[in-house]
Amino acid sequence: MRIAEYRITRYQFARDRTIGDSQVRIDAANVAALELVAENGLVGLGFIQSLFHPLPDQAEIVRVFEEEAWPDLAGQSPLALVHRVQRPRGGNRRAFGLPFEEALQVALWDLSAKLVGLPLHELLGSRRKRVKAYASGLDFHLSDDEFQAFFAHAEALGYRAFKIKVGHPDFDRDLTRLELLRKTVRPGSSIMIDANEAWGAKEASAKLQKIHSLGFDLLWVEDPILRHDFDGLRNLKAATPWTMINSGEYLDAAGKRLLMQAGATDMLNVHGQVTDVMRIGWLAAELGVPVTLGNTFLEIGVHMACALPEVEWLEYSFQNFDHLVEQTIEIHDGWIHAPDRSGHGLVLSETGRLDWTRPEILSREDLGDAPINPAG
Template sequence: MKITGYRTLTARHQWNRAVGDINGHIVDAVTDVPILLVDTDAGITGVGMGSHADIARLFPAIDGEDPRSVSALFDRMLAHVFKSGHAGATYGGIATIDAALWDIKAKAAGEPLWRLLGGRDKFIPAYASGLDIALDDDQLAAFYTEFADRGYVAGKLKGGFDPDADLRRLRIIDEVFRGNTSRPGLMLDANESWQVKQAVRYIGTIEEELDLLWVEEPLRRWDAIGHARLSNAVRAAIATGENLTGIDQFRPLFDAGAPDIVQAGAVWGVTHILRLSTVAAARDLPVSVVGYNANPAVACAMTAVPNHLTTEVQGLEFAPGVSVDHEFIDGGIVLGDRPGAGIEVDVDAIAELATTADWSNPAGPHVRPERAGLRLVLDGVER
């Protein structure tokens, strides 16, 4: 079997709510969903989701190769961009190709990807995440109630600016999930908005009244020493890593003893999370996938690793034209038996959609505010 070409298309996901974090939000959010189709001479097409970054530059590394050599082709793509480096957006392109190749390999074997990777159980523990900083209290309760109705017992709040507001909103999530458990899992995501001492004070204020399962991305992603200091100063686990592109970028954090929970962005793909899970397992650390909806194929890998803790689910529906053979029930994700990663796309339906706003919106969460990290030094009032 040989790889013969590729096609790209973009679906658009209507969230039916505002989404964002402390860095910004999008009202009535509609976001781009990059999709990659990799064709073969055997008539099998692989579907990958995540990013279109540098696809054209990366494709020569795999063109004409046997797509079933997935791990070797992953390294071949890394080598192909050796001089310029694989970090950042380029890694998203590598991961999307990687997801499509895993899809081909599983389809060729006639098996669901989770089975091909060595998984035994189709159930993946998961938690709800509303990207919810712009939701009012009623909207917040409604979002998490929809997940509670499906058996979920944990949720992650976007916050980090006002501890009083975060306490009020965390209590709303706690109350919603108490219908399913006496001890809901509560997480707080600050999206790299604090310095170490700010984080200690802020988390301490929350922990006087509520127990947190973890605090996510409290500091800048590269601050290994700061994360280790913070972990020693608070009760909550410190979770980080979703924006690190490649397991090499985790080395300083591991050396510093920084992460309590090792996170991987779903957008960075299947091979990345498999390799990262192995490295984390050698240190007796759990792993957690962030942003499942961006690349659902990664869930198939989570049943095959021994240290998966839980996976972030940000919505119960996918973009029009995208079908994923997964169910959101019993407090998690139940993987299907469709051969491959379980993702199918309707090319014609996607092509009919009009162009709309996406994450590049300057008000959106991918643009860091000029005074981020400084806004909390005094009383939290922007002046």
Template sequence: MKVTDVQAILISIPLKKPTSMSNKTVTAREYVVTRVHTDEGITGSAYTLGGSVVLAAVNETLKPLVMGADPFDTERLWDKMFRTTLMLGRKGAVIRGISTVDIALWDIKGRALNKPLYKILGSYTDKIPLYSSGGYYRQGESFQQMADEMAGIVERGFRSIKIKVGALSFREEVERLKILRRTVGDDVQIMVDANCAWNDLTYARRIMRAFEEYHIGWFEEPVLPDNFRGSAELAAMFETPIATGEQECTRWGFRDLIEHKAADILQPDVAVVGGVSEWMKVAAMASAYDLPVSSHYFHDVHVHLMASVPNALVAEYFPLDLDIMVFDTVVKEPLKPDKGYLPVPPRPGLGMDLDEEKLKHYRIG
């Protein structure tokens, strides 16, 4: 089998309302969708968040590196893509592009062997525990409205939820969390995600102490991704775990996170870290340090990876109707949670088939 073509497109799916976190506001979600085609008529698919820079990386830089290759040679092709683009890649847009190509190659493997991806990787379980993300900031939405929305998610069977923090004043953030805890009760685990909002460690310590009163499951990305020292200080100071890694790239980036003791929970993102090949290496390295991994978004792919490793903690899931992450809009059969778990689809490869008409509708590049 040989790779005959690589095609990436850029789609933009508008949100119904502007949605904010600590560092930005979004009105649409842009995804790069990569397809790798073979001479046997098997096509692998993948996607990542990103714009025109990622699109160009796939179509102009990475495509020539895999043309004519055997799609089963994922280790060799990953190394070739990474080393060839080292000067301009290493982290960021190019690695996201590499991630999509690698994921698509693994999708091809599964489809060619007529096996779900997790069975090829070495399955550990047939379903994975989930938490639901929500609780973003929306103009005109009261704290109680946010809490009621998350309570509705709990009623669907989720026992763990995550909200955004870091965009408001100290008093407002504490009050917002207090209302959420009062609304969902004491038996629901609440995690908070600051999206790197707290560069001032003094302030970070102060607000994290205030949050601990409400029994937080973890503090996510309290400081910038490269501030290993600051994250390590917070991890050493608080019993509540520090979770980070969704913006980290490659096994070497996670090696540094681990060596600095900057996180209690690692959050590799398959569409950022370097694809399936690199995600599995990070999970294996984490297991050697008895560290759990918790995947970030992209549940279509992560369901297979998290089901393949013994140190998987819990995976992130975004209900489509919360209008936050909306790629399921273009998926023919989106995965459906069942009482807080996500069963692994038995279909070959990723088991993710895309709606071609909807892709055309939302395509912008």
């Protein structure tokens, strides 16, 4: 069965809270849905996302997609495309003009799984249907009261692992956040921190030693220093045997391979490009490196998480995207469950399409109130 047509729907709306970390601040969602339609009418769904700036008008997104992506998709088998290996030589492999890469991988895998009548995680070879989820606040820009309310809500929903953002210029603020979290969640909870590369190597070592001396037991510290500082990461691993270094988020597949081969991380952080995640996950299994699934759009990453034996955790950040789809992926009591529906299990909501389609760019002031999504 071949790909016959496509649809692109542009959305733009306010977020229900300001999210971000030590490096970025985001208060609006800029998303487009990509639907690849097979000859028999089955649809593969992916999402084009721009974190920091509005996507162009829908007509321009379509123009770029038509010129750069569609010629390699039209009339092709999605199952063949997801397994295709390309040789990066000269200019024959380059980034698209708009961020289509992840949307294409997700949509092609979704359509492939539907064509063979399997949930995506089963097509990927899973032997389980759930993994542990941790609550992630993307909380750097929240007030202390908002911070505590957020994690109290997550704790009440049954989460037993929590990740907070650190890397503030005032280190006492990081320590205060850790103390507030300790007071908010039950004893024995797993705690992770994420500095988003805010620290230098020696600075990170000193700050992590201070955190440890104050009695904070960290499951891991994520991206403490620059992604390419393999020597610094390796030294940091040796200096902090009481926690794990989790890195690789900002590296492409080749960079992740080099990171692991350098022995520069205890854990590998991957995200939403299905083919890339499975290939680098296979190598991580060969090297015995644990893998964590970072944020993926609407938690599509649960399929890869269930299929990769090295994955124990998946990140959930309470982002207000649920109104875009008919049915979300189930999370309860600190576990995320892979859907039994064919494909990745997400279908665009026609009500959401009607209410939230924004074919043309709106200013931030014109976005209005954030969509109301169910709590949790």
